Amino acid sequence: MKFLHRIGAVAAKEVRQLRRDRLSFGMIVALPIMQLLLFGYAINMDPRHLSAAVADLSGTAASRQYVHDLAQSQVIDIKHQVGSAEALEALMRAGQVSVGIYLPPDFERRLAQPDRAAGQLLIDGSDTVVQAAAASLVSPARTAPVADAPPTLEIRTYYNPERRSPVNTVPGLIGIILTMTMTLFTAVAIVRERERGNLELLITTPIRSWELMVAKILPYIFIGLVQASLIFWLGDSLFRVPMRGDWLDAYAVILLFIVANLALGLMISTLASNQFQAMQMTFFILLPSILLSGFMFPFDGMPRAAQWIAEVLPMTHFMRLIRGIVLRGAELGELRGELAALGAFLAIALTVAVRRFDKTLD
Amino acid sequence: MNEGLAIRTRGLTRDFGALRAVDHVDLDVPRSRIYGFLGPNGSGKSTTIRMLCGLLTPTEGSATVLGHAIPAEAEALRRKVGYMTQKFSLYEDLTVRENLDFMAEVYALRRARKRDRVDTISERYGLTRLLGQRAGTLSGGQKQRLALGAALLHDPELLFLDEPTSAVDPENRRAFWESLFDLVEAGTTILVSTHYMDEAERCHELAILDQGRLAASGSPQDLARDIDARVVLLRTDRPRSAGKALHAEPWVLSVAQVGNELRVLADKAQEDAVAAVAARVRAAGYEVAHCESVPASLEDVFVAATLPNRTARRERAA
């Protein structure tokens, strides 16, 4: 079992060096937390003073009081008073308001009826921040609170192709963090060793190249799992991100994705001749992963060419897998295609890396 | 195959693109000896050592190291050789002990043996008190002792040392060389590259490399005896000007000033070199206080062997 001995020696050394590199070690934990808060709160944040327009067709004291109460919340600033629903829609189409309040002529009578909404809240859903904030407006009390009654205003969301929210963002964030750290850490760990001349010494020892590769990525597999767990935990406690699928499925997918990114990192390390190049190549992968994978923008809305590029990125497939499992409770069997794509990526990256990671300096 | 040889190469060659770094080098390195590579920077010393370790694939030629053909059987050789790289290549962010433990583990030494070897080595090379210190904070001499110790943990039969003393003060260099002779007495073969003459002088045998070619090889004594030049020592009142006058002569291979004296290498074809040198200086109008033939030093050998335009000068002289 000499090879286990050697792998253990290199892996232990790797961990020791990482622990001593305070900054990198801190990044392992700080990066996910920072990103989570950034993305989570950027989306969840409570905007105020959204421009609003009111079409109050009933014009009674009660309706005026109701509009006044809404304005008091400071979520909306009432900029326009119009006379019809059509006028409200026109303002919204033009982008002049993002919230419209429609109170029908029989508003007062409807308020007393527990089985139907009294009016409508029109929301420009193209911005999730706006959508979330405006939706909070519907809670102001009806005159006669009744259990299970519909809210006073019925929400109608406009222009929202895909409803996104922190819940939707957090699982994807796991993918971004893993792409960033796994790829960069392995690539840099190996390139640095070559740059500093350590590799020249290592390859004259009996350690085999596959042993060296395994030993180098082993600690990072563990680190990746810790990062994913951290995001799950924070996502649950801060944003109530649900887990509708199976934990085991989620972790299996995460593990596959981690290994795929480590293989990518190895591949980069065989192509880059210094740490800076390794960093550049990582960002070359990372940027499209953030922008094209469906994490930031809905996949369906992207141009065809961007979609093709996205299909090549492991992140795109991971995004579909993890959202499917976490948010829709999908089972692995239903996501076979995505699993296969991720597996194929892993196989290719690993093959290239192993073939190029020769134990010579040629 | 010759039992007594640790290394045997024939026509060993390595190209980097258009550059021929090592050019058809034939070496016969005997066992249990210190064999030196003497050559200026860029002469191909490191490249040759890397090929012999299996780190680089030769472009041409063959090499046998401890009976293993290189590079085909390089893996089998790993356990038998130690390599101290030109640049310090242990981990600067690990302590001395962690580095030694790590190398011992990579060589898969058993636990008890590992402890034993690390203790022995750190004692022998004065590392015991430094065990807890980060390698990056060591002095040049301490780093060198650590690197040597690490290369010896697995008790190699053959040790490659690539310019091991370049960052070390003279006193430490002395001590270092004494420790090399201890190893040789215990049976280790050492191949060491250097550009210091005094170090080359201490080798049992050496090879002079010049622009990738083997310029000369043999024991320092034999090399001095067989030097392809005549060495003349001259004392004059105007050494700089006399030197310039001599240098213009086609049969003068080189002139070097040492204090007030000139050390002149003359072509072997010049029968009475002493008289010729004195005559040339007097003809130029300078006084000759003293002029004699002296035995060649290793530096003379080196200069004579690595003259850039030797053949061109010969042709002009003829």
Ligand SMILES: Nc1ncnc2c1ncn2[C@@H]1O[C@H](COP(=O)(O)OP(=O)(O)O)[C@@H](O)[C@H]1O
């Ligand atoms: N990896 C390499 N790529 C390109 N050229 C190299 C490489 N290694 C060495 N060389 C070149 O080969 C020549 C010999 O270098 P080297 O063996 O390091 O010399 P030495 O060790 O005697 O100083 C030099 O001209 C050097 O620039």
Ligand SMILES: [Mg+2]
């Ligand atoms: Mg060198």
